[in-house]
Amino acid sequence: MSMLLVQALNGLQFGVLLFLVAAGLSLVFGVMDLINLAHGVQYMLGAYVAATLGVWTGSFWLGALLALPVALLVGLALEWLVFRHLYRRDHLSQVLATFGVILTVEEATRALWGSAPQTVLEPMALTGGPLGGVEIVSGLLYPTYRLIIIGVGVVVPLLLWFLVERTRAGMLVRAGATHPAMVAALGVDIRRLFTVVFAFGAMLAGFAGALASPIFPVAPGMGDTVLILCFVVIVIGGVGSIRGAFIAALLVGLLDTIGRAMLPDALRLVLDPSAARQTGAALASMLVYIAMAGILFFRPAGLFPGARA
């Protein structure tokens, strides 16, 4: 039972990371109608920069904090160099060009840092000690750092909601998503608005990468896995919907984590151990996609269809 609780918390925390990446992806798609495969690259860079700066400065937290402006700058640079020229192109061109960006940036990462996973400072001792763990059930310590990530998952969506729904900037973003020509006619620089939204999304993804760096291996290609799960999140949640992305991200995070932990053991009840391990692992990695197919079968536009489908 406590095993299930731990896995559920791990799943929630993975879901939060997915949400941070998916939110930017969904925002950029909703506002600019741009499908950006290179969003996972921002996540990867966030992790790399946080890891490297963390080791340099001697503090994980300082490194993570410094990763934010770096991710923002990289996002701005990429927007200026490539993405700006893709807003008016068809989705096929966008997919290909952003795919080219992924190849380039991942190769550059390999050239700069090598292919081996990076060392990352531990933010706090992962278990034990007053700072390291929190006793959630009697006799069961859960790492504080992972709880902090879940906490971020409560704060950031609320902040995002406030920003988009309750501020002037958010109002412009929403207006720009549905009636760009009208907003431009009213004297708003729509290009700059796009750039700001894009850079903000890039920063969120970089933040997610920095948070993830002590938990997942920091290696080239780490962005791809997350990116593709984020697509699943967006498809399930409904394109362009932040609320849908949040719920779907938690769902995908929970399903993936619990499935991987539980399925091989569960199958052992009906199959022999080696077959159970193999089918369990295969089934667990398919679980999220099966769920997606199931949800799409009944709701082709996702759970919360956004403004733009």
Add this chain to the structure above:
Amino acid sequence: MSGQLRSHSLPLAALLALAAAPFLGFGDGFALSLLARAMILGMAAVSLSLLIGGAGLVSLGHAAMMGVGAYTVVAFDAAGVSEGVIVFPAAIAAAALFAFVTGAVSLRTSGVHFIMITLAFGQMAFFTASSFSSLGGDDGYTLYARTEWLGTRILDSRLTFHFLCLALLALVWLGCSLLLASRFGRVLRAAKENPQRAQAVGFQPYPYRLVAYTLAGAVSGLAGALLANASEFVSPALLSWTRSGELMFMVILGGVGPLSGAILGALTIVLLEEWLSHLLVYWRLVFGPLLVLSVLFLHGGLIGVIPRTRAALRLLPWTRRNANA
């Protein structure tokens, strides 16, 4: 007819060059296996071009279909069966079935959703392939031998294999082109241009698209089975989504309209990759930007280069004067 011949002149020349290549100094094992790879990927690219250019279905999971074909060969090999009469139809059928099932779900959506879902299914196939430890898992699987045909080891000869691939490539190109020109293909294209209007005339796009998707899967399954034979090694990397992206790049680089563009694109990219990776360690640092630049600036792909240069030449002052004289 002559106009048609002219628009196909570039790919026809490429096919002739491929036929002549073994006798023009490209007959060694390395060059032949490289060309075989290019032709096999060309088949998969043609089938993807049928989807993208013909039906307007931008699939980002096409490598998975090839992977299903390749892994069927692997599964039979692991079971000790290497008879081509069994293995090849099975590989094609397995890939077609996979395409049919995933297509039935994916085609309920369109546009960006479709891109993301095909990508997700492709990734699902990738992870499934990695988790089958009896078929090599992450490390891949080395075939005991190439597939036989009625007990003879005819595919072991590189030259025979070269011409088999060439013949199949030409056949796939011809078949898909005929399909696009047929009534079936016209419905596909109509549904791509304007789904509402196609529906209003009485055609439901869904079954047509599903058939096209399944057929493209079958062709890619054939390509996958051939690819497994060409390298005698299959690993999950064959199904990775970067492979799907590469196939898409082949289609776009060649040009989306006519299917033959995909053949040109496949040849160009396989040879370019080979050349760059010999030249540089981090060759993707060149390949990636080339991809971005070709998307941003090369509208219409390689196949459009000839008519475009001709049109540009016509605009030059001295050629215009000649035309008037």
